[in-house]
Amino acid sequence: MSRGQVQLGVRSERIFKDLADRIIPAGGPDYPGAADIGLTDTMLKQVKGIPFARRGLLTVLWLWNISPFFFSLKFKPFSRLSANEQTMYLESWERSRFMLRRFAFMGLKALFMAFFYNDPRIWEKIGYKEECLQKVSGEEAEGIEVAP
Amino acid sequence: MIYEGKDISQEVKESAEVCVIGSGAGGAVVAKELAEAGHSVVLLEEGGNYTTKDFNRSVIQTFSRMYRGFGATVALGRPLIPFPIGRCLGGTTTINSGTCFRTPDKILRRWRREFGIEGIEPDQMQPYFERVEKIINVAPVNSGNMGKNGEIVLRGAKKLGYSGGPLMRNAKDCRGCGVCVMGCPSGAKQPTSVNYVPMAMEHGARVYCDARAEKILVKNGVACGVDGHILERDTNKAKHKFSVMAKVVVLAAGAIHSPLMLMKNKLANSSGQLGKNLRLHPGVGVSALMDEEVNAWLGVPQSVYVDEFIDEGIMLEGAFTIPPLASPMFPYFGEKAKDLMFHYRNIVFFGTMVFDETRGRVRPGLRGLPLITYNMIREDVKKAARGIAYDAEIFFAAGAKKVFPHIPWMLEMTSVKQVYEILRRGLKASEVKAMAFHPMGTCSMGIDRRYAVVDPYSESFDVKNLFVCDASIFPTCLGVNPMVSIMAFANRSADYIHEMKLG
Numbered sequence: 001m002s003r004g005q006v007q008l009g010v011r012s013e014r015i016f017k018d019l020a021d022r023i024i025p026a027g028g029p030d031y032p033g034a035a036d037i038g039l040t041d042t043m044l045k046q047v048k049g050i051p052f053a054r055r056g057l058l059t060v061l062w063l064w065n066i067s068p069f070f071f072s073l074k075f076k077p078f079s080r081l082s083a084n085e086q087t088m089y090l091e092s093w094e095r096s097r098f099m100l101r102r103f104a105f106m107g108l109k110a111l112f113m114a115f116f117y118n119d120p121r122i123w124e125k126i127g128y129k130e131e132c133l134q135k136v137s138g139e140e141a142e143g144i145e146v147a148p
Numbered sequence: 149m150i151y152e153g154k155d156i157s158q159e160v161k162e163s164a165e166v167c168v169i170g171s172g173a174g175g176a177v178v179a180k181e182l183a184e185a186g187h188s189v190v191l192l193e194e195g196g197n198y199t200t201k202d203f204n205r206s207v208i209q210t211f212s213r214m215y216r217g218f219g220a221t222v223a224l225g226r227p228l229i230p231f232p233i234g235r236c237l238g239g240t241t242t243i244n245s246g247t248c249f250r251t252p253d254k255i256l257r258r259w260r261r262e263f264g265i266e267g268i269e270p271d272q273m274q275p276y277f278e279r280v281e282k283i284i285n286v287a288p289v290n291s292g293n294m295g296k297n298g299e300i301v302l303r304g305a306k307k308l309g310y311s312g313g314p315l316m317r318n319a320k321d322c323r324g325c326g327v328c329v330m331g332c333p334s335g336a337k338q339p340t341s342v343n344y345v346p347m348a349m350e351h352g353a354r355v356y357c358d359a360r361a362e363k364i365l366v367k368n369g370v371a372c373g374v375d376g377h378i379l380e381r382d383t384n385k386a387k388h389k390f391s392v393m394a395k396v397v398v399l400a401a402g403a404i405h406s407p408l409m410l411m412k413n414k415l416a417n418s419s420g421q422l423g424k425n426l427r428l429h430p431g432v433g434v435s436a437l438m439d440e441e442v443n444a445w446l447g448v449p450q451s452v453y454v455d456e457f458i459d460e461g462i463m464l465e466g467a468f469t470i471p472p473l474a475s476p477m478f479p480y481f482g483e484k485a486k487d488l489m490f491h492y493r494n495i496v497f498f499g500t501m502v503f504d505e506t507r508g509r510v511r512p513g514l515r516g517l518p519l520i521t522y523n524m525i526r527e528d529v530k531k532a533a534r535g536i537a538y539d540a541e542i543f544f545a546a547g548a549k550k551v552f553p554h555i556p557w558m559l560e561m562t563s564v565k566q567v568y569e570i571l572r573r574g575l576k577a578s579e580v581k582a583m584a585f586h587p588m589g590t591c592s593m594g595i596d597r598r599y600a601v602v603d604p605y606s607e608s609f610d611v612k613n614l615f616v617c618d619a620s621i622f623p624t625c626l627g628v629n630p631m632v633s634i635m636a637f638a639n640r641s642a643d644y645i646h647e648m649k650l651g
Contacts, residue, residue, distance in 0.1 A: 022481070022482060023481045023482065023485075024481075024482075024485075024486065025482055025483055025486070028483060028486060030486065030487070030490040031486070031490065033486070046208055049382075087482060090481060090482075094480075094481065095556060099226065099227060099228070099578035099579075102556060103227070103228050106476065106581075109476055109481050110476035113472070113475040113476045113485075114207055114208075114472040114473070114475070114476060115208070115472070116472075116475075117471035117472040117474075117475045117489065118206060118207050118208060118471075118472040122471070123471060125490075126471065126489055126490055126492040126493070127443075127492060127493045128445060128470070128471050128492060128493075130205055131325075131446065132323040132324055132325035132326075132333075132334065132446070133292075133293055133295060133323060133324030133325070133326075133446040133447045134292060134293060134322075134323040134324055
């Protein structure tokens with residue numbers, strides 16, 4: 001963790017990183033995951049200027065950590081579940097019968113994915129290019145590629 | 149000249165014949181028409197002034213600058229429905245897809261029949277539509293910039309015999325950069341910030357950005373000005389006070405913030421209807437994986453429509469978008485989601501817009517934010533389910549191998565038979581994964597002050613010389629994208645203000 005980003009503390013940062021790893025796992029045959037590009041550090045830097053970001057994030061992470069006591073039979077906080085158990089726990093939120101659990105999971109997933117797929121290094125891996133279908137002329141052409 | 153927060157170092161005091169709040173589809177039109185008619189106009193915009201050189205593909209930067217609340221305005225209810233709204237010069241016209249439809253004749257006739265609104269017959273509205281369309285350069289999407297997403301949808305629809313075609317858009321020499329919602333990087337799209345606002349300024353209108361209107365001043369039941377604060381753009385903190393004295397006040401802050409502002413000011417609510425009757429046009433989406441390489445981000449994101457099912461209360465329309473916005477929409481997480489995104493080049497997307505009869509509500513909530521509630525009624529949920537099924541059917545007809553209907557109990561489909569399962573089983577409201585883009589109806593117009601907030605020319609029944617000129621005046625949903633309707637009705641109100649109030 002570096003200066004210039006929101007400081008979460010060791011336990012909260014671990015939960016944050018675990019969540020990122022489960023939603024966008026590292027490695028794999030095609031392209032990197034959250035840990036490989038330092039996603040959580042990027043996110044913490046980007047939200048630094050937002051009022052109440054640290055307090056809000058800490059509260060959400062604390063609630064998330066204790067949530068398995070209420071929503072699973074594991075009787076362990078999220079941080080003490082194995083990677084496999086964490087994945088299964090997230091799946092239970094994704095497929096829950098309860099709308100609010102599903103929407104909460106969608107929000108969480110959207111947060112990590114929006115930051116991850118906002119990274120030009122990932123665009124390159126999935127074939128997305130900053131380009132237009134037709135030729136751009138004149139001054140506007142600067143920085144805009146045209147599809148071959 | 150546009151006065152921006154950074155240029156202002158002291159309290160602002162202005163005086164004009166007309167003060168317009170909001171520079172989007174409604175406000176900019178009124179400002180231009182009245183300035184052109186020779187009236188002095190002050191136009192206030194809460195957001196910043198951003199131009200082509202400021203637009204880029206960073207979601208984080210764009211959403212924090214040009215969208216209200218980071219694009220996270222949400223209607224609470226069953227289901228939760230997020231709907232992004234613009235907050236910048238040009239309002240939502242700067243960050244919308246640019247789709248242009250006139251108000252359908254059927255809707256205009258319904259408003260006359262059910263709400264007694266005269267003077268809005270199709271032939272009476274036609275000159276307004278024509279005028280607006282000329283100024284914002286409305287033209288159909290052509291084959292050169294449609295992109296493969298639209299081509300595939302039309303291919304599937306044609307195979308099934310469904311009617312549809314290219315959409316009309318307000319763009320000039322569009323290059324198909326696929327990022328309309330981030331602000332057009334080639335300057336082709338025609339938001340009000342590139343036509344109506346400069347035209348208003350040419351005729352002497354003074355435009356203030358970073359100016360948050362807070363209080364509508366009223367004397368003896370007549371609107372007479374607006375007070376508020378100039379904001380620090382990065383922090384949104386109030387910097388200096390401003391005050392505009394005016395004979396006419398035009399509120400055009402959109403269907404969420406116009407009623408909110410009136411409620412905060414305790415104005416214009418003798419009918420008790422203010423903030424009620426919220427319609428959203430909830431939208432559901434379906435994505436699919438094709439064998440062929442699509443590169444769906446190339447081309448106009450929202451380029452085609454399928455109107456085969458209009459009589460069922462649904463219009464098929466949808467916009468493909470860039471990876472950070474598209475990825476959360478797709479199903480799964482973990483390796484499966486990564487694998488799906490690895491095939492981003494092969495993914496297509498289409499959607500459905502529901503003509504909603506559901507009525508939501510806007511109220512003041514915590515910290516001055518709007519509290520928006522909207523519980524989808526059964527009929528609208530049925531329409532959403534049918535829309536998902538028709539979208540999926542179109543993709544299968546176009547050759548998709550896998551279709552993702554965004555339904556919790558059916559994350560992916562591999563056979564067209566599953567379309568019938570959706571139609572047979574239907575959805576519960578809580579199972580609908582919807583988004584919306586067209587809030588309207590919260591200051592609805594009518595002829596009876598007991599049931600309507602504004603009269604047929606958008607003037608408040610309670611406060612003279614206070615006009616509301618945005619989507620909040622529509623008494624029902626339109627069934628089409630509302631930009632051109634908002635502009636045409638605003639133009640009509642401007643003519644009325646010129647003739648009856650300032651002439």
